[in-house]
Amino acid sequence: MSGDNLRRVTTGKMQGKTADERVTNLGGTERPESHDPPSRDAITESLLEPVIDDVVNGEMAVDDGLVTQSLEEILLAMIAVADGGTHGTGLMEALEEQFGAELSPGTVYPRLHDLEADGTLQMHELVQTKQYGIADSAAAKEQIAESASQHLALGLFLQASLDAL
Known part of the structure; x- marks a missing residue:
């Protein structure tokens, strides 16, 4: 699924032209233009790293x-x-x-x-x-994809907010 198909939650000015660049910085400062945006693989890996073993092993308790x-x-x-x-x-x-x-x-x-x-x-x-x-x-x-997109958008927003804390 391409990033363009995801709904994006924004809290400020949307940056970048491609889906991978459209990240709203929650810290209030814009990223310098000289930095390359992180790859999708890096984003996915950073989101999954803390929980992947628990998810795969069925040990991830969810509310x-x-x-x-x-x-x-x-x-x-x-x-x-x-x-x-x-x-x-x-x-x-x-x-x-x-x-x-x-x-x-x-x-x-x-x-x-x-x-x-x-x-x-x-x-x-x-x-x-x-x-x-x-x-x-x-x-x-369609129903699963829509739900996954919404959860991913929310997860990306929450993950990005961790950098601001």
């Missing part, structure tokens, strides 16, 4: 409220990568394993039903459970 705010997109992503679909209980276990989020069935199942009602998910009733799969890949991708 349940943050997980709930993006629950539909997280469920879509989990279902998309699951082999042959999955069921609600398995998804709740995966949420706890991956993010440390302990969400109730009253939180998870209504979201699954909403995604099924809007045609993004398909549900197959088995003998004692319901199994979910992606019904509309394009809609699921």
Whole structure:
């Protein structure tokens, strides 16, 4: 995904002509023109370095409220990568394993039903459970991409603010 597709949160004058140069300096001083902007790889690496091992190992506890705010997109992503679909209980276990989020069935199942009602998910009733799969890949991708862009923009803003502290 190119940086031009990301929504940018600005707190002042936007600098630069390319997406990588459009960084708002939170410290109040502009970067000298003689410095090259950091590469996307360097930005990505600097954002991921403090947390990558915990994320990969499923040891990154995320506030349940943050997980709930993006629950539909997280469920879509989990279902998309699951082999042959999955069921609600398995998804709740995966949420706890991956993010440390302990969400109730009253939180998870209504979201699954909403995604099924809007045609993004398909549900197959088995003998004692319901199994979910992606019904509309394009809609699921669009919803996940939009959420990822918003979270990335917010993360970049918060990361940049650390330099000002």
